[in-house]
Amino acid sequence: MTVIALDAMGGDFAPRSTVEGAIRAADDGTEVLLVGDERTLTAELATHERVPAGVRVVHAPDAIAMDEQPSLDLRRRSSSILVGLELVKRGEAGALVSMGNTGALMALALVSLGKLPGVERPALAAMIPARSGGPTLVVDAGANAESRSTHLVQWAAMGAEYMRVVGGVAEPRVGLLSIGEEPSKGSPLVVETNRVLAASSLNFVGNVEGRDIVDGDIDVLVTDGFTGNVALKLVEGMVTTLLGGVRDAAKDSWRARLGGLLLMPALRTLRQKFDYRQYGGVPLIGVDGIVLVGHGRSDAFAVANAVHTAAEAAEHGALEALRSAIAPDAAGAADTANSSDEGPSLRTAP
């Protein structure tokens, strides 16, 4: 049974949301280690009639506030995030899920778990729903405010591997976000990245534009962390605005009200498809352990889904896949030698 560590103190609605989310996830068959202040968590658990055996508490006396600066957190060895990361590091948990302070989580994951061999910069890999077909993985969705071409190329390789082993896509189509489809269009960063990706063994389909992000024609969208974060949040904002607009329209008149009532069940699928809570969290790829970052305002449903996503990643061997996407394995000593001058490179044979 997969064991997932959950930062029980992280998020706007913790520990109520995290404890209830853990109970739901355990009911679905995942063992959850609730990491946080034991007294608080025991009290919260006591408000539930029934706690499944799969939920256990791991004491961490301290918690990092949502708005704390990451730099200060590193000194506190007893925060729920750090205790959770150490559980992953020691192999006692297959992954850590946190709805807490994202900056602190990323900084602490780097310190505690370190990077996978050869990885220059870890990145957030967020699923964005698409009009047709499966979702698109957006890397980087905001871990890095500044990005270089070598980073983007590594994220493309890791993203494709993640979609292959976790998303079950045989040959993930990789697109590069730009402001024109031609290889020559875009910033120098994008033009250079296009050149390297076109020469790689990845299934690179070329540049894609903003309007193509939600088309479903690609499986992995590579972009710098700034643009990726803006895009991810804009998708969220547009869902709220447009589906909220449909809801408002259905209050316009008795006629619209009736129409809304009749249409509602059919709209549920659309609403669910674009509900950010369905994946519950965004993997931080490139660190040596599986870490999922959730939305600060996650409810129990989102928390349970994040635990589920983390368990799936762990069960599918996502970490080993990511490791092999960047660094040649022990058997590939020749590759290591080849790439050693210019630092770590992509594995060039699929």
Place this chain on the structure above:
Amino acid sequence: MTVIALDAMGGDFAPRSTVEGAIRAADDGTEVLLVGDERTLTAELATHERVPAGVRVVHAPDAIAMDEQPSLDLRRRSSSILVGLELVKRGEAGALVSMGNTGALMALALVSLGKLPGVERPALAAMIPARSGGPTLVVDAGANAESRSTHLVQWAAMGAEYMRVVGGVAEPRVGLLSIGEEPSKGSPLVVETNRVLAASSLNFVGNVEGRDIVDGDIDVLVTDGFTGNVALKLVEGMVTTLLGGVRDAAKDSWRARLGGLLLMPALRTLRQKFDYRQYGGVPLIGVDGIVLVGHGRSDAFAVANAVHTAAEAAEHGALEALRSAIAPDAAGAADTANSSDEGPSLRTAP
């Protein structure tokens, strides 16, 4: 009566869309100079029962194809874009509207009209509809693949002035697109721009995130041309995806079908609000003349709206407003002296 030059040969559906758009605009009281091949345009006009007196043809024997590289176009002095720009330059038209090759249009506008005094880089200023209140002007929406902080600061000043005189917003609220609300969040470009805007006389509200773009809480959103273009096109893609999803849902069952029929009139307002054709075109601000860039796939409705938007900009004195936003006027000689060391600066008194 305001006279607007229209590149009659530009756009996927030209000259049918441009000729019909010109007739509609002229019916609404704007005089339109249809610039393009006289024989083609006369034939197209002949397919209409009635051509208002406000539509005239200006011969330009050549046209620039949608996918041509801008660099080659400059040699052809007789293209419809260049002839249209010269009409603006000579004061025979108050603005040029083109649905043609955007890259060529921007390059030719720079060559033909030149930049407004002190402007470092022209930018595209696109209106994005918002959940509540008026639209938000996004600058730069894609004229520049690379941007510097001094560019963003000038775009903020020009965007605010444009919203003041054309949008009728007394004190436009200016937001800076970033990946966190704190001034310290974002790329070095954004952090530096935040610092300068915070010290300026603009009504700067600070950083805004992707999900805030369509909230309606700001009037001008400043961003680099890469991110702005991605955001603009993503909004378009999300509208297609989500409103298309609602339409599809209304085909699910007899119940949903009836619901859709009843709700449709109320949804029309929402659809119209997010219809990119309502503004018809995006002003290229910072060149010495009013130039509107339209969508390649504009239909006659979009063309007529673009002509209308251009006429409004001309009638409100947008060009003089933009000029004064960057360069001190003749009376402000002291300001000119002050800013001369560091190049042109913002006018610091409102």
